[in-house]
Amino acid sequence: MTPIYLDYAATTPVDPRVAAAMAPYFSDRFGNAASIHGFGQEARAAVEHARQIIADAIGARDAEEIVFLSGATEADNFALIGAALANETRGRHLIVSAVEHHAVLEPARFLESRGFALSVLPVDGMGQVDPAGVRAALRPDTTVVSVMHANNEIGTIQPVAEIGRITREAGVTFHCDAAQSLGIVPLDVQTLGVDLLSLSAHKRYGPKGVGALYVRKGTPLVRLLHGGSHERNRRAGTHNTPGIVGFGEAIRVALEAMEEEAPRVAGLRDRLIEGLRGIDGAQVNGHPRERLPGIANVSFRGADSESLLLALDLRGIAASSGSACTSGSLEPSHVLPAIGLPPEVAAGTLRFSLGRWTTEEEIDHVLDVFPNLLDTVRSALVS
Numbered sequence: 001m002t003p004i005y006l007d008y009a010a011t012t013p014v015d016p017r018v019a020a021a022m023a024p025y026f027s028d029r030f031g032n033a034a035s036i037h038g039f040g041q042e043a044r045a046a047v048e049h050a051r052q053i054i055a056d057a058i059g060a061r062d063a064e065e066i067v068f069l070s071g072a073t074e075a076d077n078f079a080l081i082g083a084a085l086a087n088e089t090r091g092r093h094l095i096v097s098a099v100e101h102h103a104v105l106e107p108a109r110f111l112e113s114r115g116f117a118l119s120v121l122p123v124d125g126m127g128q129v130d131p132a133g134v135r136a137a138l139r140p141d142t143t144v145v146s147v148m149h150a151n152n153e154i155g156t157i158q159p160v161a162e163i164g165r166i167t168r169e170a171g172v173t174f175h176c177d178a179a180q181s182l183g184i185v186p187l188d189v190q191t192l193g194v195d196l197l198s199l200s201a202h203k204r205y206g207p208k209g210v211g212a213l214y215v216r217k218g219t220p221l222v223r224l225l226h227g228g229s230h231e232r233n234r235r236a237g238t239h240n241t242p243g244i245v246g247f248g249e250a251i252r253v254a255l256e257a258m259e260e261e262a263p264r265v266a267g268l269r270d271r272l273i274e275g276l277r278g279i280d281g282a283q284v285n286g287h288p289r290e291r292l293p294g295i296a297n298v299s300f301r302g303a304d305s306e307s308l309l310l311a312l313d314l315r316g317i318a319a320s321s322g323s324a325c326t327s328g329s330l331e332p333s334h335v336l337p338a339i340g341l342p343p344e345v346a347a348g349t350l351r352f353s354l355g356r357w358t359t360e361e362e363i364d365h366v367l368d369v370f371p372n373l374l375d376t377v378r379s380a381l382v383s
Helices: 016-026 038-058 072-086 102-113 131-137 160-170 241-277 305-314 360-382
Strands: 066-069 093-097 117-121 142-146 173-177 196-200 211-215 282-285 295-300 349-353
Touching (some): 038 241, 072 196, 102 173, 131 160, 142 160
Parallel strands (some): 093 117
16 A cells, blocks of 8 residues: 555645645745735735634634744744743743643743743543643632643543633633644634634644744733734744745635544544454543544553554554654653553553545554554564
């Protein structure tokens, strides 16, 4: 068979419709969106069109609440550090969940190293934060809470709307990383009650190197990049016009396809999970219902993920052991111990993530070759 890609949670191929929309902005429509002449204004119009698409996609009341950035990592850093510094006179206590992406955990730890207090909320065995735990962790000096919308490794969707109601009552800024959710499941910032929402293009068949942060009007935020007055003085730097155009088109296409694509991908995920669940020593991780349609996280006792991934790759099958941002580490993902997996189980965990071009034939091929592959890896470890 041709190579099988089951790592869509790490990144996605650019949709041909997205590539076609971007192409003119590399050459014919190359103007700087901050320039006042016709070339610049043509680029500016394209940027603003994309801004409106993304604002509409998440239920923002004003397109000006969308700030374009280099990706979700910058958005997470801008949200946490910017909100913490903007509220510093009110308090210096932050709350994050134990299963956040490193793009949230690392700026939180950076702030902690600079004297901020940090509380890390536990999750249950399915990876969910208890909203009551958020309420209990709030202090008079709490200024920022960050809980992701859906986990990038196990796919669990958090009770964000309930947490949003709690933070709103407490007058605390609420940030949510929705990089994995945008264009896959419905998002509405009004219903969720978030003040800041991180978004990414390359997770949804758009280009790499572009993302956005939703900033609810009135939310105090200190800018991180200083220079020009781009993005209404919130983020300096020349606009990545082709990337922004591609981001907008990717979300337009995703929203059109969502109603049909999500159940199709979920059906393939369930087919894969059911096949893997029957293997001796297999354990499926994450919430059984509140989860993204395309992520299947499964642990296999008596195996190690690195050997499994290499064996899969030799068969032309791409999967992962967790976040691509930590794939160079030999340590198990921080998400797995957070949901209570012992080290010997966490060590043999794989994440299969499915997407727009995953087929039933590909899933059946994986299920056909994987048992023998697993037996080989287990035998090698025993010997």
